[in-house]
Amino acid sequence: MWDKAYVINLNERVERWEWMQGQLASAGVEAERFPAISIQDLAELPPPPALRQFLLEVDGDGSGFERKLWATWACMQSHLAVLRLAREQGLASVLILEDDCEFEPFSRAVLCRIKRQLPYLGLDLLYLGGTLKKGGSCSRLSSNVHAVSRVRLAHAYVVSASVYGRILAEAPESGLPIDWYYSEILLPSIRAGISTPQLAFQRLDDVSSIEGVARARKFRWRRFWSRAFWRLRYSF
Template sequence: MVRQSAIWPFFDHVCVINLDSRPDRWQAMQSQFERLGVAGNIQRFAAVRPPADIVDRPELAPLRAFLLKVDGESEHLPAKLRATWGCTQSHLEVIRLAQASGWPQVLVLEDDCELEPYSLPVLRRVARQLEGQSWDMIYLGGTYKKGGRFRRHSANLDEVGRIRLAHAYLVHERLYGRILAEAERAGLPIDWYYSERLQPQVRSFMVRPVLAYQRLHDMSDIEAVVRQPEFKTRRELRRIWSRIRYSMF
C-alpha cells in the first residue's frame, strides 16, 4: 500500500548517485521512495565514469598507496582504484551541484541504500531535536570506528566522529567549499576523508536508530563482491523494536 506523499523533514534536496549501467538500482530507489511515501526534490545524479587512463595518472599515486596499504597488492587493485576514484568524484560533483544551486543542505544517497520503513517518523523527531542546534553533517547510517567521539545528544541523535561509509548522509552548505578544496587532495576514499580528516573538526551526528543500510545480495561496485547478510541478534532486535515503536507515529 502506497502512503500519502510527504516531504522530507527539515531538508529539501536529495541526490541519488547512480551509474548509467545500473538502471535497476535507480528503479529500486524510486520504488523505495514510493513505499516510504516521500516526495520533494529527489533527483538522480549520473555517477562519474573513470576514464580509461585514470589508473596511470600521477595524481592518483596517494590513493594507490593508500589502497596498497589497506588491501595489499592484488590483481583487483586497478579496478578498485578506478571505482574508488569514480565514487569520490561522484560525491564531489553532487557537492559542487549543491553549492552552485545555493542549496542550504543536501542529502546524498548511493543507489544501493536501503532506508528503514520508519525513516520519516524518526526524521520528524530529529527535526524537532535539531531546533536551535548547529550541525555540519548528519549520517542516516554508517559504521562507527573506535577512537572517534560518541556521545548521546538527544533521543534520536548521537554526536559522533569517525563514521565510515557514505551511502546516506546530509551535508550543510557551510562545508561545501571545504570538502571541494580538501577531499581530492587527501588521497583517501571519500568516506575515509570524511571520517579521518573532516569529522574530527566539524559537528557531525548519527541518527538513532540507524535508518540506512547498504543493500544486501547486491554486487558492490568498489569491492566487486556480493554483500551477504550477517545476522546480529542485538541489531535485529533493535530494528524490530524500532518498527513497533515508530510505526505508531
C-alpha cells in the same frame, strides 16, 4: 531538513534507480537522480598516488586492485560533483544518497522527528546511517540524533553549506576514499551527527560498484534485536 536530495547512480545500473524509487517513496524522500561519474569519465583525471598507496596498504595488490582503485576514485568524484552542484545552486544543505541505500520501514516517522530537532543542533553533517568506528565519540544531542566523530560509509548523509568548500578542497588531496576522509579528517573538527535509530543501510546481496562483488549477509544478534526494537517503537 535539506534543500534538495540526489541519488548517485551509474547510467548502466538502471535496475538500481528503479529499485530506489520504492525506497524513496517508503521513506517519504523526494530525490533526483545524479548520473554517477564512471571510470571511463576519468581518463584525464587519474587517481592520486596517495590513494593508490593507501589502498595497497589496506587491501594489498590483488587481481582486482586496479579496478577498485579507479572505482573508489570515481565514487569520490561523484560525491564531490553533487557538492559542487549544491554550491552552484546555493543550497543550504543537500542529502546525498548512493543507489544501494535501503531505508528502514520506520524512516518516515523518525525523519519527521529529526526535522523538528535539527534547527537547535547546528550540525555541519548528518548521517542517516553508517558504521561507528572504535576511537570515535558518540553522545546524545537530542532524542533522535547523536554527536559522532568517527563514522565509516557514505551511502546516506546530509551536508551543510558550511563545509561544502572545505570538502571540495581537502577530499581529493587526502589520499583517502570519501568515507575515510570524512571519518578521519573532517568529522573530528566539525559538528557531525547520526540519526538514532539509524535509518539507512547499504543493500546486501547486491554487486557493489566498487568491490565488484555482492556484499554477503552476516547475521548479528545485537543488530537484529536493535532493529526489531526500533521497528516496534516507530511503526505505529
